[in-house]
Amino acid sequence: MAGSAEQATSTGLAERLAVVRSRIAAAAERAGRDPDAVLLVAVTKTIAAPRVAAAVALGLRELGENRVQEAAAKAAELASRGPLRWHLIGHLQTNKAGRAAGLFDAVHSVDSARVAEALAERRPEDLAPLDALVEVELTGIPGHTGATSDQVEAVARAVLAQPRLRLRGLMTMAPPVDHPEQARPAFARLRALRDELGQRLDVALPDLSMGMSDDYEVAVEEGATIVRLGRALFGERSPR
Ligand SMILES: *Cc1c(COP(=O)(O)O)cnc(C)c1O
Numbered sequence: 001m002a003g004s005a006e007q008a009t010s011t012g013l014a015e016r017l018a019v020v021r022s023r024i025a026a027a028a029e030r031a032g033r034d035p036d037a038v039l040l041v042a043v044t045k046t047i048a049a050p051r052v053a054a055a056v057a058l059g060l061r062e063l064g065e066n067r068v069q070e071a072a073a074k075a076a077e078l079a080s081r082g083p084l085r086w087h088l089i090g091h092l093q094t095n096k097a098g099r100a101a102g103l104f105d106a107v108h109s110v111d112s113a114r115v116a117e118a119l120a121e122r123r124p125e126d127l128a129p130l131d132a133l134v135e136v137e138l139t140g141i142p143g144h145t146g147a148t149s150d151q152v153e154a155v156a157r158a159v160l161a162q163p164r165l166r167l168r169g170l171m172t173m174a175p176p177v178d179h180p181e182q183a184r185p186a187f188a189r190l191r192a193l194r195d196e197l198g199q200r201l202d203v204a205l206p207d208l209s210m211g212m213s214d215d216y217e218v219a220v221e222e223g224a225t226i227v228r229l230g231r232a233l234f235g236e237r238s239p240r
Pocket residue numbers: 043045066089090173212213214228229230231232
């Protein structure tokens with residue numbers, strides 16, 4: 001038995017997970033999509049390892065972190081919990097690419113040719129090619145990272161040029177809005193960009209990583225294949 005603390009934290013978590021799963025399924029059905037075609041990544045940033053272990057025990061094995069250092073520490077603490085897949089969802093600086101390349105199974109935040117090259121160079125030979133998504137910045141908010149829609153093709157080509165990377169698709173963060181419905185145009189735009197890009201490059205781009213706790217149902221209606229949820233599963237985060 002893992003202990004009563006872990007049990008206590010998993011109760012609310014189990015309920016929230018059930019709600020999330022049923023909302024994803026309902027949104028998929030509204031759009032005529034297969035609910036199983038939507039991957040749930042549990043965003044564990046700021047969440048301590050024992051609570052993450054409780055999430056893993058409930059079947060959440062795809063975990064998202066936005067800092068390399070924090071992910072490395074947690075991956076080490078959770079190494080005994082069976083195979084997990086770690087997703088980097090936050091901005092990556094090239095000087096951290098070496099560490100990230102061996103730690104993560106997927107990087108959603110590739111936003112420059114330089115980052116793509118740094119990841120590919122450092123991806124360990126004994127691991128499969130690293131799944132890569134190009135992050136696209138569609139909000140125009142100053143300081144937000146991500147390739148602009150004009151840069152996406154060049155970044156995607158840089159990923160495709162690297163045999164140690166596997167281009168999976170695009171990722172975006174919707175602007176902060178008062179109502180989830182207002183995020184819909186950003187999601188529709190990402191899907192259109194993905195469709196155009198796939199045609200121009202003549203490659204399959206299966207993944208759209210879009211949708212967070214406040215807007216994931218709209219994202220699923222617009223074609224998300226990966227939603228990244230933190231607060232909807234773990235509750236409000238305390239400040240770091
Ligand atoms: C924190 C974060 C999330 C999860 O946000 P919630 O609102 O807690 O669901 C998803 N994507 C990225 C890139 C994040 O940084």
